[in-house]
Amino acid sequence: xxxxxxxxxxxxxxxxxxxxxxxxxxxxxxxxxxxxxxxxxxxxxxxxxxxxxxxxxxxxxxxxxxxxxxxxxxxxxxxxxxxxxxxxxxxxxxxxxxxxxxxxxxxxxxxxxxxxxxxxxxxxxxxxxxxxxxxxxxxxxxxxxxxxxxxxxxxxxxxxxxxxxxxxxxxxxxxxxxxxxxxxxxxxxxxxxxxxxxxxxxxxxxxxxxxxxxxxxxxxxxxxxxxxxxxxxxxxxxxxxxxxxxxxxxxxxxxxxxxxxxxxxxxxxxxxxxxxxxxxxxxxxxxxxxxxxxxxxxxxxxxxxxxxxxxxxxxxxxxxxxxxxxxxxxxxxxxxxxxxxxxxxxxxxxxxxxxxxxxxxxxxxxxxxxxxxxxxxxxxxxxxxxxxxxxxxxxxxxxxxxxxxxxxxxxxxxxxxxxxxxxxxxxxxxxxxxxxxxxxxxxxxxxxxxxxxxxxxxxxxxxxxxxxxxxxxxxxxxxxxxxxxxxxxxxxxxxxxxxxxxxxxxxxxxxxxxxxxxxxxxxxxxxxxxxxxxxxxxxxxxxxxxxxxxxxxxxxxxxxxxxxxxxxxxxxxxxxxxxxxxxxxxxxxxxxxxxxxxxxxxxxxxxxxxxxxxxxxxxxxxxxxxxxxxxxxxxxxxxxxxxxxxxxxxxxxxx
Ligand SMILES: Cc1ncc(C[n+]2csc(CCOP(=O)(O)OP(=O)(O)O)c2C)c(N)n1
Numbered sequence: 001x002x003x004x005x006x007x008x009x010x011x012x013x014x015x016x017x018x019x020x021x022x023x024x025x026x027x028x029x030x031x032x033x034x035x036x037x038x039x040x041x042x043x044x045x046x047x048x049x050x051x052x053x054x055x056x057x058x059x060x061x062x063x064x065x066x067x068x069x070x071x072x073x074x075x076x077x078x079x080x081x082x083x084x085x086x087x088x089x090x091x092x093x094x095x096x097x098x099x100x101x102x103x104x105x106x107x108x109x110x111x112x113x114x115x116x117x118x119x120x121x122x123x124x125x126x127x128x129x130x131x132x133x134x135x136x137x138x139x140x141x142x143x144x145x146x147x148x149x150x151x152x153x154x155x156x157x158x159x160x161x162x163x164x165x166x167x168x169x170x171x172x173x174x175x176x177x178x179x180x181x182x183x184x185x186x187x188x189x190x191x192x193x194x195x196x197x198x199x200x201x202x203x204x205x206x207x208x209x210x211x212x213x214x215x216x217x218x219x220x221x222x223x224x225x226x227x228x229x230x231x232x233x234x235x236x237x238x239x240x241x242x243x244x245x246x247x248x249x250x251x252x253x254x255x256x257x258x259x260x261x262x263x264x265x266x267x268x269x270x271x272x273x274x275x276x277x278x279x280x281x282x283x284x285x286x287x288x289x290x291x292x293x294x295x296x297x298x299x300x301x302x303x304x305x306x307x308x309x310x311x312x313x314x315x316x317x318x319x320x321x322x323x324x325x326x327x328x329x330x331x332x333x334x335x336x337x338x339x340x341x342x343x344x345x346x347x348x349x350x351x352x353x354x355x356x357x358x359x360x361x362x363x364x365x366x367x368x369x370x371x372x373x374x375x376x377x378x379x380x381x382x383x384x385x386x387x388x389x390x391x392x393x394x395x396x397x398x399x400x401x402x403x404x405x406x407x408x409x410x411x412x413x414x415x416x417x418x419x420x421x422x423x424x425x426x427x428x429x430x431x432x433x434x435x436x437x438x439x440x441x442x443x444x445x446x447x448x449x450x451x452x453x454x455x456x457x458x459x460x461x462x463x464x465x466x467x468x469x470x471x472x473x474x475x476x477x478x479x480x481x482x483x484x485x486x487x488x489x490x491x492x493x494x495x496x497x498x499x500x501x502x503x504x505x506x507x508x509x510x511x512x513x514x515x516x517x518x519x520x521x522x523x524x525x526x527x528x529x530x531x532x533x534x535x536x537x538x539x540x541x542x543x544x545x546x547x548x549x550x551x552x553x554x555x556x557x558x559x560x561x562x563x564x565x566x567x568x569x570x571x572x573x574x575x576x577x578x579x580x581x582x583x584x585x586x587x588x589x590x591x592x593x594x595x596x597x598x599x600x601x602x603x604x605x606x607x608x609x610x611x612x613x614x615x616x617x618x619x620x621x622x623x624x625x626x627x628x629x630x631x632x633x634x635x636x637x638x639x640x641x642x643x644x645x646x647x648x649x650x651x652x653x654x655x
Pocket of ligand 1: 046049072074075115116117144145146147148149173175177178179283375376377399401426429
C-alpha cells in the first residue's frame with residue numbers, strides 16, 4: 001500500500017500533490033519498481049535513474065497535449081505508471097502484456113515509438129515543425145541518454161534543429177553509462193560539464209540580484225546578456241558545444257532533486273528557443289546493487305531483491321532435471337564422474353554469444369590481425385573477455401552501427417581482419433555501409449549477427465527477422481546460419497582462415513539443444529547436409545529450428561511418412577543443386593524459416609526451383625508478414641507453428 005502512488009491513475013492526480021509530497025511519491029515509485037521488476041525482469045537500472053525526471057515532467061507539463069518523446073523507450077516504465085498503466089506493469093514484456101517500450105496503441109500519452117536508439121530528437125523536431133505549421137502551441141520534449149547521444153542520428157538532428165531554431169527541449173539524461181560505460185569524446189566533454197558549477201543557477205542568480213539594483217540593474221542585465229557569448233567563453237564555458245549548435249544550454253541539474261527539476265521545467269516551459277537541459281543522474285538510483293552494477297541491471301531477468309541473485313524460471317528440460325539430479329547424487333557418492341562429448345551446454349546454460357566470445361579470443365591468440373568491434377554492446381554480444389584480453393585490438397564505437405561497419409571496412413582494406421559483433425536488428429542501421437563500404441569492395445569483414453530470429457521480450461523493434469532478406473541479396477556476401485555451438489566455432493575458423501570476402505554468421509539469442517550430428521570436419525560450408533533420408537517430402541531447415549524439424553520427421557517416420565531433411569548451413573549462396581536433387585525424388589519441398597513470409601529465403605528458392613522444374617510442390621512455414629509482437633521466444637515460435645508440433649502438423653497437412 002502506497003500513500004500517494006495508490007491514488008495516481010493519470011497525470012491529473014499527480015498535479016494534486018505538493019512538491020514535498022512528490023519526493024515521497026518518488027520513493028514509493030522506486031519501491032514499486034524494484035518489487036515489481038524483481039518478479040518480471042526488465043530495464044531496472046535505467047528506470048530507477050529517471051524517477052524524479054519523469055515525475056517532474058508529468059507534474060509540470062500537460063501530457064498528452066505537451067509531447068514527451070523517449071529515446072529508445074526502455075526507460076519509460078515510470079511514464080507508464082503515471083499514465084494509467086500502473087496495474088499492468090506486472091505484465092511488462094510478458095507474452096500479451098505491456099510492451100517494454102513506448103507503444104502508441106497502449107496509450108495516447110505514448111507519442112513516438114522506439115527501441116533503437118538516437119531517434120528522439122529527429123522525431124521531436126518533426127512533431128514540433130508540424131505544430132508550428134499548424135500554428136499550435138504546446139511543448140515538445142525529447143528525453144535522450146548520453147549513450148544514445150553517441151548515435152549519429154542524434155547529432156544530425158541537433159545540427160538541423162539548432163540551425164532552424166525549432167522550439168523543442170532536449171533533456172540530456174547523463175549517467176555516464178550506455179549499457180556498459182559510455183565511450184567517446186562527447187562523453188568526456190559531458191563529464192567535464194558535470195563537474196562545472198551549474199551555469200543555469202549562476203546566471204539566474206546573477207540576473208535576479210542585478211534586477212534588485214534600481215535603474216542601473218536592468219541596464220546591467222542587458223549589458224550582460226549582450227556580452228553573454230564572451231562571458232560564457234571566458235568564465236563559464238559551460239555547454240559551449242550545445243550553445244554553438246544553437247541551443248540554450250541549461251545545467252547541469254541534479255536529476256535526483258525533483259524540486260530542482262520542477263523549478264527548471266517551470267522556467268523553460270514558455271521558452272521559444274531550442275533548449276538543451278542537461279541533468280545528471282545515477283543509473284540504478286535507490287537500489288544499491290544496481291547502482292554498483294548498472295551494466296548488469298540495465299536489463300535484468302527475475303531476481304531476488306535481497307541479494308540480486310538471478311532466479312531462473314521456465315520450462316524444465318530433461319537435460320536440466322538430469323543435471324540437477326546428477327549433482328545431488330554426486331554429492332552423496334564420490335565415485336560419480338560426468339562425461340560429455342562436446343555437449344556440455346545442451347542444458348542451455350551456455351549461449352551463442354559466449355561461445356562466440358570465447359572462440360574469438362582463442363582465434364585472436366593465434367592471429368594478431370583479428371580485431372573486434374562493438375556498437376555499445378560489449379556484454380550482450382559476448383565481447384567482454386576479448387576487451388579484457390586484447391584492449392588495444394578492441395573497439396567500442398558507441399551506439400554507431402553505421403560507423404562501426406565502415407570502420408571495419410577501413411580496417412579490412414588495410415590488412416586487419418575485423419569481426420563486428422552486432423545484433424541482427426541493429427545492423428539494420430548499417431545497411432548502406434554493408435553494401436557500399438564492405439561488399440562492393442569485397443572486403444574481408446566478418447559480421448557476427450547475434451539475436452538473429454525471434455528475440456522474445458523486447459518485441460517488434462528487436463526481432464531479428466529482416467537480415468535474411470537484406471543480407472542475402474548482396475553480391476559477394478556469404479551468410480552462414482550455424483545450428484549449434486560447435487558449428488559456430490568451425491564456421492568462425494573457416495571465415496577467418498579460408499575466406500577473403502565479406503561474411504555474415506547469424507545465430508539466435510541464447511543457446512539451443514540441437515543434438516543432431518552436424519558435420520564439422522571435412523565439410524564444405526556452402527553445401528547442404530542431408531540429416532535424414534526420405535522419399536515423400538524434402539524439408540529444408542536451418543539454424544535452431546532444425547532439431548524440431550528432425551523430431552517431427554522422426555515422429556512421422558513411425559507413422560509411415562518418410563521425409564528427407566536437408567540442413568542448410570549457408571543461405572547465401574544457396575546450394576540449389578542439392579535441393580533440386582532431393583525434390584526431383586520427393587516432388588515436394590517444405591521450407592522452414594524463422595523470418596517473415598516476405599523476408600524469407602523461401603522466395604528465392606521458389607523462383608529458382610520453379611525455373612528448373614515446374615512439377616515440384618513447394619510449401620513453407622514462416623512467420624506471418626507483420627511486425628512480430630513481444631513474448632517469450634517459445635510462446636512466439638509456438639504461436640506461429642515454428643515448433644516441433646507445428647512442423648509435424650504442417651507436414652501432415654501437406655502429405
Ligand atoms: C541502434 C541501437 N543500438 C543498440 C541499442 C541497445 N541499447 C539499448 S539501451 C542502450 C544504452 C542507452 O544508454 P543511454 O541512452 O545513456 O540510456 P540509459 O539506459 O543509460 O539511461 C543500448 C546500447 C539500441 N537500443 N539501439
